[in-house]
Amino acid sequence: MNQPATNSLGNHKVTTAAPSKTKRLANSLPNLPLKTLFAITFGFCGVNMAFSLQSSQMSRIFQTIGANPTNLGLFFILPPLAGLIVQPLVGKYSDRTWNRFGRRMPYLLFSAPVAALVMILLPNAGSFGFGYASMAALIFGAVAILFMDLSSNICMQPFRMIIGDMVNEKQKDKAWSWQQAFSNLGGVLATLLPFILTFFGVANTAKKGVVPLSVRLAFYIGAAILLGISAYTIHTVKEYDPDTYALYHHIDPQAHKNTKPLWKLIKDAPKALWEVAVVQMFAWIGIQYMWTYTTGAIAQNVWHTANAASAGYQAAGNWYGILTFIQSMAAVLYGFLVLSHTNPLKRKFWYRFGIACFAVGLIWVFFIHNQYLLILPFCLIGIGFFTVHVEPFNIFTSSLDGSNEGSYIGIFNGTICLPQIIASVASFLVFRMVGKSMPGMMLVAGISMLIAVVAISIIKSDKPQKDLSDKAAA
Numbered sequence: 001m002n003q004p005a006t007n008s009l010g011n012h013k014v015t016t017a018a019p020s021k022t023k024r025l026a027n028s029l030p031n032l033p034l035k036t037l038f039a040i041t042f043g044f045c046g047v048n049m050a051f052s053l054q055s056s057q058m059s060r061i062f063q064t065i066g067a068n069p070t071n072l073g074l075f076f077i078l079p080p081l082a083g084l085i086v087q088p089l090v091g092k093y094s095d096r097t098w099n100r101f102g103r104r105m106p107y108l109l110f111s112a113p114v115a116a117l118v119m120i121l122l123p124n125a126g127s128f129g130f131g132y133a134s135m136a137a138l139i140f141g142a143v144a145i146l147f148m149d150l151s152s153n154i155c156m157q158p159f160r161m162i163i164g165d166m167v168n169e170k171q172k173d174k175a176w177s178w179q180q181a182f183s184n185l186g187g188v189l190a191t192l193l194p195f196i197l198t199f200f201g202v203a204n205t206a207k208k209g210v211v212p213l214s215v216r217l218a219f220y221i222g223a224a225i226l227l228g229i230s231a232y233t234i235h236t237v238k239e240y241d242p243d244t245y246a247l248y249h250h251i252d253p254q255a256h257k258n259t260k261p262l263w264k265l266i267k268d269a270p271k272a273l274w275e276v277a278v279v280q281m282f283a284w285i286g287i288q289y290m291w292t293y294t295t296g297a298i299a300q301n302v303w304h305t306a307n308a309a310s311a312g313y314q315a316a317g318n319w320y321g322i323l324t325f326i327q328s329m330a331a332v333l334y335g336f337l338v339l340s341h342t343n344p345l346k347r348k349f350w351y352r353f354g355i356a357c358f359a360v361g362l363i364w365v366f367f368i369h370n371q372y373l374l375i376l377p378f379c380l381i382g383i384g385f386f387t388v389h390v391e392p393f394n395i396f397t398s399s400l401d402g403s404n405e406g407s408y409i410g411i412f413n414g415t416i417c418l419p420q421i422i423a424s425v426a427s428f429l430v431f432r433m434v435g436k437s438m439p440g441m442m443l444v445a446g447i448s449m450l451i452a453v454v455a456i457s458i459i460k461s462d463k464p465q466k467d468l469s470d471k472a473a474a
Helices: 022-027 034-041 044-064 069-095 107-122 134-168 167-198 213-236 242-248 262-267 271-301 311-337 344-367 377-396 405-412 414-433 438-458
Strands: 007-010 012-016
Touching: 034 134, 034 167, 044 107, 044 134, 044 167, 044 213, 044 271, 069 107, 069 134, 069 405, 069 414, 107 134, 107 213, 134 167, 134 213, 134 377, 134 405, 167 213, 167 311, 167 344, 167 377, 167 438, 262 405, 262 414, 271 311, 271 344, 271 377, 271 405, 271 414, 271 438, 311 377, 344 377, 344 438, 377 405, 405 414
Parallel strands: none
Antiparallel strands: 007 012
16 A cells, blocks of 8 residues: 655645556646745845856956956856856766755755855955966966856756756746746846945945955855855755655656766757757857956947046946846846746747847947946846746756756756857957957847847747646546
């Protein structure tokens, strides 16, 4: 006779039957209470503080310590290269990890303190007496950004994988939207910090080659918040044990012990991976150029300076933080009010709409020379940025069956990292082709995003999984 088995997730208890063959066919992932979805998705707020500070301040930091704008792409190769290597490995090995801390959480337990430590070190690249534009300062900054991205990527993966592990198809759109909304809230906090600190009198300029105190303090605060939220997630989220996971996903409980090598998983990947990857290629080339050149584009168009040591350039860096805040708020509102309530059958439509908004926003930045008018395109960029982080994962994870879930999400992240590497390498040529104009690179980013809009037409595997709930099975 089957005995009931109880599994807990925070305060949420799930009662299941023992995983007999008959019962396995009649059980699927349950609907989770909203408080459980919150516990699963809120942790991304802390992780994205690290990524947002990195993306919004990295160009500013490296130009402040003396990096040549022509060579900025070199430094931006390192983060996606780290992600391309680390994310599939974390996915593969976490698929086989089940201990008293869980399946995905042990990786967060290790990586969050490392990420926080590197966040403290990175903005100090110019504070150790290396000298302006010295090779030592640039190498220190490059190594710091590499380790920051390695640890941040390891932090990020558990949050993405646990949605595939624990959230059913009916709630998946809501979960991905919530996660990205909380991610944007983390981005809001991160990017506003330099502006707020400056407002309260913290120095926003420093001697040549030294990153201003406002930026350094922003990184310190971000590190503390990352640690706090990660600790909350580790304490709150209780993952399913192997038998319960297998029961809900209708797979062999021992399947995780015999995972395929990564090359075999790529060879056997669902068609949706390759379809979405084409769109991702052009979308993330555009995003990479946006991250690399927006601060300089705003400084040239609005403050009419390319001198990273000038007050105008530092003001442009702070204003980009405000624009990123506006972008994030537009994304949060769009996510909570629109995208989390959309029909799963319309995912491709909303994917196309969001990237089209992104393209228009990027191209618009090229033409604007008034700092306040920049608010409008950044609202569109916020809608697009949110969409790019939600719909591709909705479409792709709906093609998975529960086995090798983490490995495939790690592999899928390669469709984000590889385009960034290509964009960074190509930037040495493209930047010269547009006359070394940073606003011109924003135009290039928008054109790449328009190509992504067209590429969405090739996606055919955009239907949600069949409902396997108890009600449907009955």
